[in-house]
Each structure stands twice: as C-alpha cells, then as structure tokens.
Amino acid sequence: RPLAGRGGMEGPAPWKRLSKEELEDQYSPSRWVIRRGAEEALRTYSHIGDEATKKARATRKSLLHVSYGDGEGEKLDIYFPEGVSEASPFCLFFHGGYWQSGSKDTSAFMVNPLTEQGVTVVVVAYDIAPKGTLDQMVDQVTRSIVFVQKQYPCNEGIYLCGHSAGAHLAAMMLLANWTKHGVTPNLKGFFLVSGIYDLKPIVYTSQNAPLLMTLEDAQRNSPQLLLEVALTRPLDPACHVLVSVGQHDSPEFHRQSKEFYQTLRQGGWNASFEEIHDMDHFEIIWNLTQKDYVLTQMILRTILQEP
Numbered sequence: 620r621p622l623a624g625r626g627g628m629e630g631p632a633p634w635k636r637l638s639k640e641e642l643e644d645q646y647s648p649s650r651w652v653i654r655r656g657a658e659e660a661l662r663t664y665s666h667i668g669d670e671a672t673k674k675a676r677a678t679r680k681s682l683l684h685v686s687y688g689d690g691e692g693e694k695l696d697i698y699f700p701e702g703v704s705e706a707s708p709f710c711l712f713f714h715g716g717y718w719q720s721g722s723k724d725t726s727a728f729m730v731n732p733l734t735e736q737g738v739t740v741v742v743v744a745y746d747i748a749p750k751g752t753l754d755q756m757v758d759q760v761t762r763s764i765v766f767v768q769k770q771y772p773c774n775e776g777i778y779l780c781g782h783s784a785g786a787h788l789a790a791m792m793l794l795a796n797w798t799k800h801g802v803t804p805n806l807k808g809f810f811l812v813s814g815i816y817d818l819k820p821i822v823y824t825s826q827n828a829p830l831l832m833t834l835e836d837a838q839r840n841s842p843q844l845l846l847e848v849a850l851t852r853p854l855d856p857a858c859h860v861l862v863s864v865g866q867h868d869s870p871e872f873h874r875q876s877k878e879f880y881q882t883l884r885q886g887g888w889n890a891s892f893e894e895i896h897d898m899d900h901f902e903i904i905w906n907l908t909q910k911d912y913v914l915t916q917m918i919l920r921t922i923l924q925e926p
C-alpha cells in the first residue's frame with residue numbers, strides 16, 4: 620500500500636472531528652500555557668522579545684532596517700558576531716503571531732547566544748495581515764533569503780529558524796523554486812519551532828478573520844499538503860530539518876509537528892523530531908535568549924557541526 624497523505628493513515632483529517640469550540644481551543648496557543656494566564660503569557664513573550672532586541676542592538680554590531688525589496692515592510696535586521704567576517708554561517712529568524720502580529724523589532728531572541736558563537740543572525744520582517752496575504756508573506760520570505768545569499772555569497776551556510784506562523788513560512792522554503800530568483804541559497808538547515816504546517820483547520824477558526832484565507836489559499840500554502848504530493852527531493856541531502864514542539868503545546872500542534880516530520884522522512888529529508896521538555900508555546904522561543912537552553916544548544920551544534 621503506498622504511503623501517502625498522513626504517513627499512510629487513511630480517512631479524513633483528525634481535526635475535522637473537532638467541534639468549532641474544540642478547534643478554536645486547539646489553535647489558541649495561549650490557552651495551553653501552564654505557569655501563567657493566557658494574557659500574561661502573551662505579555663511576557665512581548666516583553667522578553669522587546670528586551671532581547673534592545674540588548675542585541677546595544678551590544679552587537681548590526682545593520683538595521685535593511686531593505687530586501689521595494690515594499691515598506693520588506694526590511695531585515697542583521698546582527699554580526701564579534702570580529703565581523705562575512706564568511707560566517709547565517710541564521711534567519713521568522714517570528715510568529717499567526718501571520719497577524721509580531722515584528723522583527725521584538726524578535727531578536729536568539730541573537731546574543733548565536734552571535735557569541737560566530738553566527739550572523741538576520742531577523743526578517745514581512746507584511747502581516749491584514750496588509751499582507753499568505754501568498755505575499757511566502758514570497759517576501761523567499762526574497763529575503765535570496766537577498767541574504769546575494770549580499771553574502773561567502774556565507775558558510777544559511778539556516779532558517781521560525782516560530783509558530785514563522786515556522787510555517789520557513790517550512791514553505793523547503794518547497795521554494797529558486798530558479799526564477801537567479802540564485803540558489805546555500806540552505807543547510809531548518810529549525811522549525813511549534814509550527815503549523817496544514818493551514819486548513821485555521822480557516823475555520825477566529826484566527827482567519829484578518830487573514831481571509833480561503834480553503835484554496837490554505838491548500839496552496841500548506842507545506843504538509845504540498846510535500847505529500849511533491850515529487851521533489853531535497854537538493855542537498857545533508858540539509859537538516861529539526862521539527863520541534865513544546866511539551867505543553869496543544870494536541871493539534873503536536874499532531875501537526877509529528878505528521879510533518881513523518882512526511883519529511885518519507886520524502887527523503889534528513890529530519891529529526893524533538894518534543895522540548897516542559898516548554899509551552901512561548902517559553903519554547905523566548906528561552907532562545909539563553910545559551911544553556913536545550914534548543915539553543917541543538918541549533919548551535921547543528922550550525923557549528925559538532926556531534
């Protein structure tokens with residue numbers, strides 16, 4: 620029997636069995652935090668992102684608000700390691716916020732621990748809804764990567780890290796067609812953190828109000844659905860994909876991550892899956908400010924190619 624769809628599982632997608640209320644719950648990450656209330660979790664996430672960005676801008680050499688395209692929102696921040704050398708590995712970060720909140724100006728979580736180890740970190744802005752559509756955001760993210768490759772052709776690898784909606788945008792790059800952009804980026808790894816890979820359930824939640832996604836939009840922008848039918852294999856078989864999810868993320872977030880990981884493996888990708896112990900949807904990313912955090916260490920080991 621051919622392995623197709625959800626790892627060979629037959630029948631309708633499990634989320635279709637959920638009531639409207641259950642679906643809303645499963646796709647509201649702040650309702651699943653255990654150490655604080657929902658509002659406090661979101662406030663703490665913004666606060667830590669804000670502080671990390673201030674610290675990064677005060678302590679690191681940087682190029683801020685660099686245009687990667689003509690659009691007003693097409694900007695990125697580059698944070699350099701000590702002893703600026705363009706021949707470093709680059710890690711691009713795509714923030715979350717359900718494609719409708721968040722900003723590069725509050726998302727420099729990983730900058731200090733990574734630049735300290737010789738990695739250049741790029742925090743990318745994209746036009747969130749209602750200004751941007753999913754198609755536009757995917758195109759902007761594609762062009763931001765092309766820009767970095769063209770600007771820094773001597774890079775020692777480009778790594779993409781995304782959180783939640785940002786993990787979705789990063790995952791879409793597994794399927795990007797680079798030929799029309801005139802350059803193939805030196806992609807060496809993906810760090811997908813608490814991501815969403817099948818957007819169809821989102822269409823039925825309140826999160827879709829500013830997004831205005833149709834089922835067709837969702838289909839076209841779902842790496843899970845695209846990978847299931849793609850005949851493409853990874854360009855670089857060494858390119859590593861880490862799919863990670865927080866222990867306290869909702870069951871639907873767990874299911875999405877596991878199924879995406881399984882689909883990657885079936886497609887021949889060098890993928891691994893990690894459930895990050897005792898982390899909720901927000902802690903999992905704000906702890907990247909800490910160099911001794913398990914996910915920071917996994918990212919650094921992959922980039923620095925240590926065992």
Ligand SMILES: N[C@@H](CC(=O)c1ccccc1NC=O)C(=O)O
Nearest residue numbers: 647648649650715716717783784
């Ligand atoms: N209103 C959402 C907010 C949210 O999901 C979120 C907030 C900040 C960063 C990432 C998020 N989730 C996915 O992108 C919630 O219920 O938590």
